[in-house]
Amino acid sequence: MRNLFSAISGGLFGAGLFVSGMTDTRKVQGWLDVFGEWDPTLAFVMGGAIIPMFFAWRWTEGRMPALGGMFPPKPNPVIGRNLVLGSTLFGFGWGLVGLCPGPSIASLYYGGIQGTVFVLAMGAGMWFAPSIKARLDGAAPAV
Amino acid sequence: MQIEWIFGLAGGVLIGLGGAVYLLVNGRIMGASGIIGGIVDGSAGSQKAERAWFLAGLFGVPTVLALLFGNLQGDGPAQTYATENLWAVVVAGLLVGVGTRIANGCTSGHGVCGISRLSLRGIVATVFYIVAGGFGVILFKHLLGWV
Numbered sequence: 001m002r003n004l005f006s007a008i009s010g011g012l013f014g015a016g017l018f019v020s021g022m023t024d025t026r027k028v029q030g031w032l033d034v035f036g037e038w039d040p041t042l043a044f045v046m047g048g049a050i051i052p053m054f055f056a057w058r059w060t061e062g063r064m065p066a067l068g069g070m071f072p073p074k075p076n077p078v079i080g081r082n083l084v085l086g087s088t089l090f091g092f093g094w095g096l097v098g099l100c101p102g103p104s105i106a107s108l109y110y111g112g113i114q115g116t117v118f119v120l121a122m123g124a125g126m127w128f129a130p131s132i133k134a135r136l137d138g139a140a141p142a143v
Numbered sequence: 144m145q146i147e148w149i150f151g152l153a154g155g156v157l158i159g160l161g162g163a164v165y166l167l168v169n170g171r172i173m174g175a176s177g178i179i180g181g182i183v184d185g186s187a188g189s190q191k192a193e194r195a196w197f198l199a200g201l202f203g204v205p206t207v208l209a210l211l212f213g214n215l216q217g218d219g220p221a222q223t224y225a226t227e228n229l230w231a232v233v234v235a236g237l238l239v240g241v242g243t244r245i246a247n248g249c250t251s252g253h254g255v256c257g258i259s260r261l262s263l264r265g266i267v268a269t270v271f272y273i274v275a276g277g278f279g280v281i282l283f284k285h286l287l288g289w290v
Binding site for chain 2: 003026039042043046047051057078100103125127
């Protein structure tokens, strides 16, 4: 049952990325390119996605997930180095090619050689990330 | 132009519904980098199957839609129009992979799921990756001409 609803959720996410045009790297780079031909689409996508999620979070209060277990704990309010450094590195990569993790998987079939190379490189980065994080935390512990 | 905004809004609502199902039914935050990264580095543990099914849906549905409709907002087949500079693609993939795992989230987890619960970390992460993305486009596209 968990697997079924996981697949449904992933499918909705993928359908949304396809319909919204967020697997088109020109639209993503267009949003980030304030000095070029600025494309506001991404703001509409974010806004559209936040609406159902806002009500979903409200619904979780005082309830349990339908398939048991617990809802995620309250968000951690601490802004640490890893959050800022990691998001900055991610942003540079995102701006460079216009792909982030969700759309890279969603467009893997029609993304050409670039799409496959991107997913392999992203996977390699994710594989190395824990040791990089451990090294950073060893040099100076994150808050 | 405005039709693109409507597609954007409609697609966004679908993304949010996906996140709502994952949260309300499975009790989890729909973050693509965490779902993929946990499988890659082995930290997913017993959640491996659940996550693999999520990725199957995430890959499968747009693939079917692309085969049926081609490029939804234009002519010809669906495509990403990504740069043909494969070195740039490798660098970008590495940065996205390392960055999202160090920050513990990406556009879906910190962005969609974090902002919608007014998580300070989600909001701060989103500001940093959008500003860095903007600088990235200025640097790599306008100054260096890589892409």
